[in-house]
Amino acid sequence: MNEKKTDQHADKVVTQLHFAKIGKITPQMQRVAEKEKISPERVRDEIARGRLVIPANIHHTNLDPIGIGDAVTCKINTNIGGSPIRSTAAEELKKLDLALHLGSDAVMDLTVGPYIEEIRKTLIAHSHAPLGTVPIYEAIEMVNAPEDLTADLIFDVIERQARAGVDFMTVHAGLLRAHVPMAVNRLAGIVSRGGSLTAKWMVHHKKENPIYTEFDRLLDICRRHDVTLSLGDGLRPGALADASDEAQFAELKTLGELVKRCVDADVQVMVEGPGHVPFDQIAMNMEMERKWCHEAPFYILGPIVTDIAPGYDHITSAIGATMGAFSGASMLCYVTPREHLGLPNLEDVRQGVVAYKIAAHAADIARKRPGARERDDALSEARANFRWDDMFNLAIDPQRARVMHEESHVDKKDLKSEFCSMCGEKHCAVRMSRSVKEAL
Amino acid sequence: MNEKKTDQHADKVVTQLHFAKIGKITPQMQRVAEKEKISPERVRDEIARGRLVIPANIHHTNLDPIGIGDAVTCKINTNIGGSPIRSTAAEELKKLDLALHLGSDAVMDLTVGPYIEEIRKTLIAHSHAPLGTVPIYEAIEMVNAPEDLTADLIFDVIERQARAGVDFMTVHAGLLRAHVPMAVNRLAGIVSRGGSLTAKWMVHHKKENPIYTEFDRLLDICRRHDVTLSLGDGLRPGALADASDEAQFAELKTLGELVKRCVDADVQVMVEGPGHVPFDQIAMNMEMERKWCHEAPFYILGPIVTDIAPGYDHITSAIGATMGAFSGASMLCYVTPREHLGLPNLEDVRQGVVAYKIAAHAADIARKRPGARERDDALSEARANFRWDDMFNLAIDPQRARVMHEESHVDKKDLKSEFCSMCGEKHCAVRMSRSVKEAL
Numbered sequence: 001m002n003e004k005k006t007d008q009h010a011d012k013v014v015t016q017l018h019f020a021k022i023g024k025i026t027p028q029m030q031r032v033a034e035k036e037k038i039s040p041e042r043v044r045d046e047i048a049r050g051r052l053v054i055p056a057n058i059h060h061t062n063l064d065p066i067g068i069g070d071a072v073t074c075k076i077n078t079n080i081g082g083s084p085i086r087s088t089a090a091e092e093l094k095k096l097d098l099a100l101h102l103g104s105d106a107v108m109d110l111t112v113g114p115y116i117e118e119i120r121k122t123l124i125a126h127s128h129a130p131l132g133t134v135p136i137y138e139a140i141e142m143v144n145a146p147e148d149l150t151a152d153l154i155f156d157v158i159e160r161q162a163r164a165g166v167d168f169m170t171v172h173a174g175l176l177r178a179h180v181p182m183a184v185n186r187l188a189g190i191v192s193r194g195g196s197l198t199a200k201w202m203v204h205h206k207k208e209n210p211i212y213t214e215f216d217r218l219l220d221i222c223r224r225h226d227v228t229l230s231l232g233d234g235l236r237p238g239a240l241a242d243a244s245d246e247a248q249f250a251e252l253k254t255l256g257e258l259v260k261r262c263v264d265a266d267v268q269v270m271v272e273g274p275g276h277v278p279f280d281q282i283a284m285n286m287e288m289e290r291k292w293c294h295e296a297p298f299y300i301l302g303p304i305v306t307d308i309a310p311g312y313d314h315i316t317s318a319i320g321a322t323m324g325a326f327s328g329a330s331m332l333c334y335v336t337p338r339e340h341l342g343l344p345n346l347e348d349v350r351q352g353v354v355a356y357k358i359a360a361h362a363a364d365i366a367r368k369r370p371g372a373r374e375r376d377d378a379l380s381e382a383r384a385n386f387r388w389d390d391m392f393n394l395a396i397d398p399q400r401a402r403v404m405h406e407e408s409h410v411d412k413k414d415l416k417s418e419f420c421s422m423c424g425e426k427h428c429a430v431r432m433s434r435s436v437k438e439a440l
Numbered sequence: 441m442n443e444k445k446t447d448q449h450a451d452k453v454v455t456q457l458h459f460a461k462i463g464k465i466t467p468q469m470q471r472v473a474e475k476e477k478i479s480p481e482r483v484r485d486e487i488a489r490g491r492l493v494i495p496a497n498i499h500h501t502n503l504d505p506i507g508i509g510d511a512v513t514c515k516i517n518t519n520i521g522g523s524p525i526r527s528t529a530a531e532e533l534k535k536l537d538l539a540l541h542l543g544s545d546a547v548m549d550l551t552v553g554p555y556i557e558e559i560r561k562t563l564i565a566h567s568h569a570p571l572g573t574v575p576i577y578e579a580i581e582m583v584n585a586p587e588d589l590t591a592d593l594i595f596d597v598i599e600r601q602a603r604a605g606v607d608f609m610t611v612h613a614g615l616l617r618a619h620v621p622m623a624v625n626r627l628a629g630i631v632s633r634g635g636s637l638t639a640k641w642m643v644h645h646k647k648e649n650p651i652y653t654e655f656d657r658l659l660d661i662c663r664r665h666d667v668t669l670s671l672g673d674g675l676r677p678g679a680l681a682d683a684s685d686e687a688q689f690a691e692l693k694t695l696g697e698l699v700k701r702c703v704d705a706d707v708q709v710m711v712e713g714p715g716h717v718p719f720d721q722i723a724m725n726m727e728m729e730r731k732w733c734h735e736a737p738f739y740i741l742g743p744i745v746t747d748i749a750p751g752y753d754h755i756t757s758a759i760g761a762t763m764g765a766f767s768g769a770s771m772l773c774y775v776t777p778r779e780h781l782g783l784p785n786l787e788d789v790r791q792g793v794v795a796y797k798i799a800a801h802a803a804d805i806a807r808k809r810p811g812a813r814e815r816d817d818a819l820s821e822a823r824a825n826f827r828w829d830d831m832f833n834l835a836i837d838p839q840r841a842r843v844m845h846e847e848s849h850v851d852k853k854d855l856k857s858e859f860c861s862m863c864g865e866k867h868c869a870v871r872m873s874r875s876v877k878e879a880l
Contacts, residue, residue: 084864112867137867146872184880187817188824189873193863196872203879238869239820240805240813276820278813279766279806305762305802307816307823308834311841315755315795319802322745322759326719340823341841342848342861355755362745362759365680366719373680373718376747377627380679380716383747383780384628394748401751401781408782421782423633424524427552427580429678432636433629439643440624 015226016054018266020047028054032067037370046071051295053268055130055167055228064128066105068270068331069297073369074360075105075331078353083343084113089122095349096123102353108132116141130167132230136194146200151210155217162225169227173211174254175234177202182247188238195234219265228268230299231255236275240307243277256292270297277303282320286328297330313339318355325363332356357396384430386418455666456494458706460487468494472507477810486511491735493708495570495668500605504568506545508710508771509737513809514800515545515771518793523783524553529562535789536563542793542837548572556581570607572670576634586640591650595657602665609667613651614694615674617642622687628678635674659705668708670739671695676715680747683717696732710737717743722760726768737770753779758795765803772796797836824870826858
């Protein structure tokens with residue numbers, strides 16, 4: 001009986017985790033191994049242990065898969081999507097193209113408002129990168145108020161999104177009724193959209209979180225389409241004052257239990273992390289996730305290391321993200337300069353993506369991931385030899401670097417010259433340094 | 441005889457370090473204590489130990505003094521100044537005003553080219569913040585080639601600048617002849633302007649660095665005007681590949697010897713640091729300075745943590761600067777987005793200063809400096825209660841935050857509303873969180 005049930009189960013399980021556990025190397029694992037310059041066996045074994053995920057919905061046909069986990073390079077995610085106040089599918093598609101062009105590894109469509117399905121469909125069709133969503137944003141559009149949400153409605157949306165090819169989904173399954181009182185007296189309260197909706201529902205109905213109580217329904221959907229779960233931190237701190245508090249860590253502990261249930265059910269899983277965290281607490285936060293969440297990949301938002309720089313939160317958070325990735329995070333969710341102020345435009349997306357490419361890459365270098373510094377060395381060598389074009393082409397954002405160089409020259413004939421406007425010809429240290437070498 | 445000599449010496453010594461050693465609390469120490477919320481005695485004792493400096497040239501009459509050292513908040517410096525290719529005194533004055541407006545603690549005039557004296561004069565007259573220079577940049581204007589420089593010429597310039605009120609000066613006194621061969625085969629060679637000039641001179645003349653051999657002349661000038669010496673790292677790495685190498689640390693060790701000579705001679709001194717350094721090596725670099733340089737304040741440039749982001753080096757370096765300040769640096773020299781590409785314009789200065797205010801403040805919070813988080817908490821409290829104006833006014837750059845908020849609203853009547861365009865009214869987590877609290 002038991003044996004038969006296992007077989008039936010196996011028939012419809014299509015996840016990378018399932019195949020890894022039975023020792024099979026999939027084309028997706030092959031591709032990740034090739035991109036990361038590690039062996040396919042290593043990729044498979046890391047997936048089997050739950051330390052690596054390849055978000056790859058079987059219905060996302062134009063996907064070029066990526067690996068997220070400690071054994072591979074640090075990844076970045078770009079949040080795009082419209083809000084009821086702004087944006088259209090066409091505008092969001094431009095953001096997608098720019099993000100992918102600049103090297104974003106994953107994309108989340110966080111659209112809220114009436115155009116969710118249209119925008120998502122457009123994005124999946126165009127994205128070779130894995131695409132993630134927060135299904136509760138679509139569910140909430142179908143009701144008048146958060147308290148009208150039902151488990152059936154939420155799981156219907158999840159099922160529909162799974163069939164549409166969504167590679168990973170954020171669910172706030174670990175936010176329990178008992179956690180809410182721990183969070184309401186915080187300085188910034190509950191700042192996660194999904195988290196605050198879930199809390200509102202639980203408080204109104206005096207019932208436990210249905211995604212938690214009916215977690216097996218979720219696992220069943222994910223198993224059949226290979227949706228990677230991203231366990232959201234609904235109680236992530238939204239101010240430095242709230243960082244590393246009882247609410248945050250109570251939820252993290254529950255997320256750890258859910259990670260185990262996912263891995264046991266062959267469902268790929270990662271865990272989401274803060275938020276706003278003082279610089280000295282970041283390494284500790286990474287350590288807590290490793291300890292409680294069975295080494296599931298940690299996917300962090302920033303963290304922002306000071307609250308006083310609205311307009312520059314791509315910087316406050318890239319600082320935290322570098323420290324996070326250095327201390328163990330596997331994917332960094334970007335933050336744009338417009339965070340806390342409004343919906344990002346195209347220039348904000350550019351600033352955010354580049355800041356996070358910097359953070360992820362700086363951490364890869366610091367963690368001595370194989371070959372991480374090769375591009376830096378090539379660029380510095382081009383710089384030391386005034387090969388401007390090579391330098392621009394090796395840059396994360398060649399276009400912006402080129403424009404800034406061009407703008408700052410008075411005389412256009414100097415553009416190919418062996419100095420720049422910072423010092424001018426006579427004071428150029430690079431030229432001087434070369435002449436020292438020749439004279440020595 | 442010895443006694444008489446000491447007395448004579450004491451007569452003309454006007455440095456804060458001299459007064460600290462004899463137990464006197466100066467008005468400058470009083471002012472620093474007041475701003476830092478520590479006792480004047482503590483300020484005096486830290487200065488006496490060489491762990492704190494107050495750059496305060498006796499001729500800089502409109503100075504509002506600041507303290508730089510481990511016992512006080514982390515400071516930032518803004519480099520301004522024209523190059524032969526660009527800029528005028530009027531343009532540089534605008535940069536000064538903006539930097540001070542945004543909260544820069546110190547300013548260096550790095551002008552090279554024909555207008556050095558004019559620009560410096562203008563800046564000192566306008567700056568309430570301490571002003572620094574690199575005297576060799578002026579000296580080099582007076583000769584045809586670096587090899588024509590003489591010790592007399594250099595010390596004449598230093599003396600003149602000291603009389604003009606320059607509060608701190610970068611001198612590359614620790615770069616010795618023996619260090620040059622260690623640096624020439626680096627990927628990026630010698631990238632410091634002063635360092636490459638000094639190396640060129642030594643190689644040409646086959647002689648030791650005159651600022652090293654005649655260091656006592658320098659000490660004598662500094663003692664009479666209270667110029668704080670900033671011992672430059674002429675061999676700072678200009679690429680990740682060159683970080684923490686033999687050349688860099690050989691010079692650092694020499695700087696440590698010179699620190700001791702300064703402190704013994706009652707001359708205030710700080711040490712300059714790198715540069716381009718992988719994130720994982722930053723804490724170690726701070727430790728080496730502490731170990732070899734007798735805890736003199738460490739004044740670091742970035743460090744930049746990846747070479748591949750020209751156009752965004754305010755970010756690559758703010759990441760390193762935060763880690764540096766967290767691990768012990770006392771002042772951070774800003775880097776702008778135009779680093780490696782050209783002379784910064786006004787917008788570049790803005791981006792650079794704000795990135796560094798963020799880095800210094802994030803480190804102050806992480807080091808738990810008293811009261812450091814108060815402004816963050818006040819801003820977050822305003823944010824949680826939709827007091828937009830309070831939030832903007834508490835921001836590092838209120839103007840930019842306000843503009844970004846305004847731009848992203850379609851409907852101007854929403855500007856004072858209890859949501860923003862990121863989520864819209866229905867999906868605003870902050871609103872939802874408040875209703876959870878009320879319903880609980």
